Amino acid sequence: MFIVMTPGTQHSYYLTQKKRVIDLTWPPPPRKTRPDLKGGLLRLLHGSPSPHSPQHNVDPAAFDEAVKVLDKQDIELAIEAFTGLGYEVTVRTLR
Numbered sequence: 837m838f839i840v841m842t843p844g845t846q847h848s849y850y851l852t853q854k855k856r857v858i859d860l861t862w863p864p865p866p867r868k869t870r871p872d873l874k875g876g877l878l879r880l881l882h883g884s885p886s887p888h889s890p891q892h893n894v895d896p897a898a899f900d901e902a903v904k905v906l907d908k909q910d911i912e913l914a915i916e917a918f919t920g921l922g923y924e925v926t927v928r929t930l931r
Contacts, residue, residue, distance in 0.1 A: 843890035843899045843921075850930075853909045859926040860918055862890045894921050 847860040902917035915925045 843894035843896060845890060849903075849906050851906065851909050851911065854911060855930060856911060857928050857930060858906065858911070858914060858918075859928065860923040861926070862922070863924055890922070 845862040849858045849860075850856075851858065898921060902914065902921060905914045905917050911927060915927070918925050
């Protein structure tokens with residue numbers, strides 16, 4: 837069973853029975869033609885996450901349900917669940 841985790845920009849899960857690692861990466865925000873310096877400075881001062889971060893865009897309950905799919909060691913369903921939440925999913929084997 838995985839430790840309770842909240843949506844973040846990067847996660848890695850090791851599936852012991854399948855001997856696979858599932859890496860989750862949150863895609864970067866779309867590039868703007870002009871950077872929003874004022875908004876970036878305010879977020880930095882207040883310590884709040886970016887509006888494009890998974891903390892703003894992913895429902896924690898849905899993330900927990902997707903993690904429960906990993907507990908069942910079902911790679912295909914896990915890929916579908918996390919892709920549906922907006923993550924980029926990479927599956928790799930350990931050597």
